[in-house]
Amino acid sequence: MPPWVVAQWLALVTLTHTMAEPVPRITFQSGDPSRSVNIFSRSDIQHYDRLLLSQDGETLYVGARDNILAFSLKDPRNILLTREISWASKPDQIENCKSKARKQAECLNFMRILLHLNNTHLYACGTNAFSPTCTYVDLNGFSLLLSHKNETITVDGKGQSPFDPQHTHTGIMVDGELYTGTVNNFMGNEPIILRSLGTRPSLKTDASLGWLHSDASFAGSFYIQPPDLAGRVYFFFEETGKEFDFFDKVTVSRVARVCKDDVGGDKVLQKKWTTFLKAQLVCNHIDNLPFNVIRHVALLSPDSPQNTVFYGVFTSQWQVGGSSSSAVCSFRLGDIEAAFNGNYKEQNKESSKWTRYTGPVSSPRPGSCSSGKFSDTDLNFMKDHFLMDERVSPISRRPLLIQQTLSYTRIAIDSVQALSGDPYTVMYLGTDRGSVHKVVLVKDGIESHIIEELRLLPESEPIETLLLAPEKDMLYVGSRDGLLQVPLVNCSVYRTCIECILARDPYCAWSVHSHECQRISSNQENHDLRLQDIEKGNPNTTCLSPTMKGRGNRPPNVSLPVGNFSAAYNSIVELHCPRISSLATYSWKHLGQTLDRQVVTPAGCLVVIVKTETLGPYECWANEKGFWYKAAQYWIKDPSGVGISHRGSSQNNYFKPFVAVTVLLTVTLCGCACLALYTWWDQIKAKSKIQSCSTPESEKLSGAKQPEKTPLNGFCYSRSIAKPCCVPCRAGSKMDVDNNSVNLTTNGGAADVASDV
Numbered sequence: 229m230p231p232w233v234v235a236q237w238l239a240l241v242t243l244t245h246t247m248a249e250p251v252p253r254i255t256f257q258s259g260d261p262s263r264s265v266n267i268f269s270r271s272d273i274q275h276y277d278r279l280l281l282s283q284d285g286e287t288l289y290v291g292a293r294d295n296i297l298a299f300s301l302k303d304p305r306n307i308l309l310t311r312e313i314s315w316a317s318k319p320d321q322i323e324n325c326k327s328k329a330r331k332q333a334e335c336l337n338f339m340r341i342l343l344h345l346n347n348t349h350l351y352a353c354g355t356n357a358f359s360p361t362c363t364y365v366d367l368n369g370f371s372l373l374l375s376h377k378n379e380t381i382t383v384d385g386k387g388q389s390p391f392d393p394q395h396t397h398t399g400i401m402v403d404g405e406l407y408t409g410t411v412n413n414f415m416g417n418e419p420i421i422l423r424s425l426g427t428r429p430s431l432k433t434d435a436s437l438g439w440l441h442s443d444a445s446f447a448g449s450f451y452i453q454p455p456d457l458a459g460r461v462y463f464f465f466e467e468t469g470k471e472f473d474f475f476d477k478v479t480v481s482r483v484a485r486v487c488k489d490d491v492g493g494d495k496v497l498q499k500k501w502t503t504f505l506k507a508q509l510v511c512n513h514i515d516n517l518p519f520n521v522i523r524h525v526a527l528l529s530p531d532s533p534q535n536t537v538f539y540g541v542f543t544s545q546w547q548v549g550g551s552s553s554s555a556v557c558s559f560r561l562g563d564i565e566a567a568f569n570g571n572y573k574e575q576n577k578e579s580s581k582w583t584r585y586t587g588p589v590s591s592p593r594p595g596s597c598s599s600g601k602f603s604d605t606d607l608n609f610m611k612d613h614f615l616m617d618e619r620v621s622p623i624s625r626r627p628l629l630i631q632q633t634l635s636y637t638r639i640a641i642d643s644v645q646a647l648s649g650d651p652y653t654v655m656y657l658g659t660d661r662g663s664v665h666k667v668v669l670v671k672d673g674i675e676s677h678i679i680e681e682l683r684l685l686p687e688s689e690p691i692e693t694l695l696l697a698p699e700k701d702m703l704y705v706g707s708r709d710g711l712l713q714v715p716l717v718n719c720s721v722y723r724t725c726i727e728c729i730l731a732r733d734p735y736c737a738w739s740v741h742s743h744e745c746q747r748i749s750s751n752q753e754n755h756d757l758r759l760q761d762i763e764k765g766n767p768n769t770t771c772l773s774p775t776m777k778g779r780g781n782r783p784p785n786v787s788l789p790v791g792n793f794s795a796a797y798n799s800i801v802e803l804h805c806p807r808i809s810s811l812a813t814y815s816w817k818h819l820g821q822t823l824d825r826q827v828v829t830p831a832g833c834l835v836v837i838v839k840t841e842t843l844g845p846y847e848c849w850a851n852e853k854g855f856w857y858k859a860a861q862y863w864i865k866d867p868s869g870v871g872i873s874h875r876g877s878s879q880n881n882y883f884k885p886f887v888a889v890t891v892l893l894t895v896t897l898c899g900c901a902c903l904a905l906y907t908w909w910d911q912i913k914a915k916s917k918i919q920s921c922s923t924p925e926s927e928k929l930s931g932a933k934q935p936e937k938t939p940l941n942g943f944c945y946s947r948s949i950a951k952p953c954c955v956p957c958r959a960g961s962k963m964d965v966d967n968n969s970v971n972l973t974t975n976g977g978a979a980d981v982a983s984d985v
Contacts, residue, residue: 249632251810252665252681253731254721262721263682268299268307269710276706278342279695280350288695288704289350290711291339296352298370299711301700307713311370317357325357328414334358338393341385341408343401349373351406351425353389353399358414360385387412387422387432398449402461402488409446409463419444421463421484421501431492434500439614441467447540448525451488452561454533458597459488462564464525464540469508471573471582471615479545481509481522483538483564483620487597496607505595507567507616511542511557513626519544519555526641528653536561537623537673539655541636552635552660557622558673568595570618584617624674629667635660640696640703642716644734647748647760652734656703658691664705664714668734670763677765679733684712719745725759725771726857730809732765767855789860795838796867802833803862805848812852814859819844836864 256263278291288307290297294316300308317325317337325335341353341362350365362383364373372380390397390410397410405426412420412435419440422432433439444467453459462485469480484506492499511519519542529536538559547553572585592598594606594613602610622628638658643651653673657665662685667676685691685707693706698716705712719736722728728738728745737758739746746758759770793801805814816823816834827835836842848860 250629250676250678252678253809253811254679255681255810256683258683258685263680263718264715265682265684266305266307266713267710268309268713273297275338275708276711277693278339278352279693279704279706280342280344281695281697283344283347285697285699288697289342290706291342291352291354293339294337296339296342296350296365301697301702304700304702307711313365313370313372315352315354315363315372317359321357321359325359328358330358334393336393337361340389340393340397340410341399341406343399343406345401345404345425351401353385355389355391355393356385358391360389360391362388387420388424390416392416396445396447398446398463400449400451400461402451402459407449407451407461407463407486409449409465417442419446419465419467421486421504423486429492429499431486431490431499431501433504434497434611437611437614438470439504439506440465441470443468447522450525450527450538452529452533452536458599460597461486461488462538464509464522464538466520466522471575473581479520481511481520481540481542482506483509483559485564485568489597489599491601493602493604493607496604497610502602502607502610503595503597504610504614505568505616506614507564508619509540509557509559510619510621511540511555511627513555513630516555516630516632517544517546517553519553519557519627521545523554523636524638526639526655528641528643530643530651534562538564539628539639539641539653541639541657542627543635552633554631554634554636555627556629556636556639556655556657556667556676557627559620559622563623564620567616567618567620569593570616572613573615573617574613582615585613628669628674629657629676629678636665637690637692638694640694642696642698644748646734646762647737647758648762652762654734656694656696658694658705660690661687662689662691664691664694664703668732668762670732677732679731682714684714717747719747721745724857726767726855727808729759729761729767729770730765730811730852730855732762734760734762736760738771765853790862792863792865794865794867797838797840799838801836801838801864802829803836803846803848803860805832805834805860807832808850808857808859809852812850814848814850817847817849818842838864838867 258265273292273295275293276290276297277293278289280289280291281287282289286301287310288299288301290299294314296313296315297309298311300310315337317335322332322335326332335357337354337356339352339354340360341351343351345351345364348367350367351362352365353360353362362385364381365371366373375381387410388399388406388408391414392411395411395416397408399406399408399410401407403426405428406424407422408424409421410419412418412422412432418435419442420432420435421440422430424430444465446463446465448464450462451459452462462483464481464483466479466481469478472478472480484504486501487503490501490503493502509522511522521543523541523543525538525540527536527538538561540557540559542555542557544553572589573582574585575582590603590606590609592600592602594602594610636657637660640656642654642656644654645651653669655665655667655669655676657667659665663681663683665681666679668679669676684705689708691705691707695704695706697704701716703714703716705714717733717735719728719733722731722733722736722745725738725743725745728736731745735747736745737748737760738744740757740759748758748760761767761770789804789806791803793803795801803816805816807814814832816826816828823834829835834846834848836846843864843866846862846864847858849856850859
C-alpha cells in the first residue's frame, strides 16, 4: 500500500485537523443595500443554467429550461431582457419520457450546451425529455435556424448533452469543433469524451478499453494553445480509481488530455482518440481527510502559458456524520504536462494489479501531441497505457483553502493589479448554501483571505452557475428561479482608512484627499495618494504611519450606530454592537472603562439592567489584528430625565438624596429652635405675672411674717378648684404651713385637708 494512502487512511480514522478554518471577514445578508444585487425573475422561466457573454461583452445569453434568453448589459444598474426563444420539448417526446418511468419535471428541455459557433451563430444543446437534441441560434434575428421547409434545424445531441438533467457535463468550442465530456446513454453509465461538428471525423473514447470508469463525472474543460506547440484540450473529472485494489471503491480526481490535431488511427483506434492520457490530481492536507472528489474548475491564464494555473474545488467522499467539507487546490499547467511526459502505468492481465511501466518507449512518444501519425504498434501500446504513473500535486503541496462546515460547488477567477503593480488572484466561490465567498490569494498565491460572504439564495439551494464579467465589473449567478447580477466590489462599505486596509481587497484603496475607500481603476493616477496593503492588511504602516499624521486618515463624520435610551429602573436594555468584521474581537466600555463582567447575547447585544450605577455612555470597540476602532456608541439616561454628566462621576448619583436630607435637617432644626424659643418666652411671661402679685396693705404695715405667697405651680387649691394665685382665696379658708388650704366648717366638724397633688 503506498505511503500516501496510509496517511489518508490514518487521517480518516483519527479525524484530526489543526488548521483553523478561515471565515469571511464580512457577511452581507440577502437584500443588504451595501451590496445591492439586481435580480431578473419570471414565473414561467426556471433553471437559468447556461451563461454566455457575447463577444463584445454587451449581451448575456442564458440557456434556461425550455428557453434561450438574451439580456442587455449596457445599463449596469439593471439587467434587461431584450429577446427570447422558446425551445420546449414536444408533447410526444414528453409522453415517451414519462413512459420510461421518468417524472414530469425531468421530461423537459434543460439547456446543457450554449457556446459560440462563430460570429453569427450560437450552438445550443438540451436534454429534450431524455432525448438530447442540439440546434443553431441565428444572432442576427435571435431565432432558431430554420431549414428551407421552415422547420427548425436540429442535430442528434447524443454524446454532446446528457440525457438526465442531473448528470454532469462539460463542453468547449475550438475552431468550430465541439469537445464534450458527458454520458452517452440513457442509463448514464457510459461516459464519453467526444469531438464533433466541424469537417474532420468525430473522435471519442473507447468504452470497451476502460479509458473512463462507468461512474466518471465531469467538472470542466479547457483549450490551451502553447507557442510553437500543438493545441491541447484538458478535461477534469472524477471517477473510481481502478488502480487501487485495497478498497472496494476509491474515488480519485483526474485530468485528461487530448490533442487538437488528433485524427484517429487508420486500422487501430479508428475514430478513437490516439492521444488520450489521464493522470491523477491530488488535493490533500496532512491534517485533513483527502479531498478526492473534484466539483468544478476555473482557469487563470496569464500572458505566458507556462504560468497557466487551474483552480479546482474539491470535496471528500468520506463525510463524517453527514457534514460537508471542501478545499480549493491549484495546479500548474507545467506540472500537469510533466505528469503526461512521465512514466506510464500498466495493468497485469493475470493479477489485475497496476504497476509502473519500465519498458522501452518509442519516439515520438505515444500519446504526445506530435504532428505525425503513430504506428499500429504505438496505437496498440496506447490501448493499455493511457494512465500515467506520476500524480499531479497542488502548488505548495497543500490546499489554498479548507472549509470543514460547508462545500464549495463553483469557482470563478479574476486577476487584479494592486497599487504596487503586483497581480492578485481573486476567487469567487459558490457554496452549497446559496452564498458566494470572495477570496484573495496572498503570499505568492499560496494563502487565502476571505474578504466577504454574499448570501444570495436560500440556504437550501446551492450555487450551480457562475460567470465572471471583469469588463462589466459584475458576477452573474444563475439559479433555479432567476438571474442575479452582483457587483464585484463596493469599496464604500469601508468607512475609515483602517477598515479599508484591514479588508485587504485588491479592488479598493484609501484616498487620502477625499477620505474615501475607492475602486481602483487602471487609468487612475496619483497612486502615492492612495493607500493599500493586500499582503498584511497593516494600518500601522499605512493609515497610522508617521507620514500620514496630520493628513487625516478618516472622514470628518463617521456614521456609527448611536442611540439614547431612557428606561425605568430595573428594566433591561439591549445595546447592539454590529459585527463589522468576523476577524475582530469586541468589548464594551462604560464611562470610559472596559467592562470586566458583561452579558452579551449571541447576536452581540450587551444586556444592561438599568440602575443608578449603570447610567451613562456605552461604547463597543473592535480589535482586529491589534488595531482598535469604535463600532457603536449609546447613552442610557436617568428615567426621570435629569441625566448624568459625561464624566459620569458616581458621586453625582447622590446629589438629589443629599439635597433632600439637607432640607429636612434644616426644617427640623428650625422647628426645634422655634419650640425652644416658645418655651423660654412662656417662662419669662409666667415669672413676670408672679412678681405682680401682692398681700394686703395692713399685713405689710404690721411687719408680721407672711407665708409663701404661691405654690410653685402658680395656683392655690381648694377641695376641687385650682385658681391662679393672684385671685384671692374665698372667705372662710386659711393656709396651713404647707401652703395647703384648710376649710373650716361652721358646725365644728373635722377639717378636710386638700393636699397638693
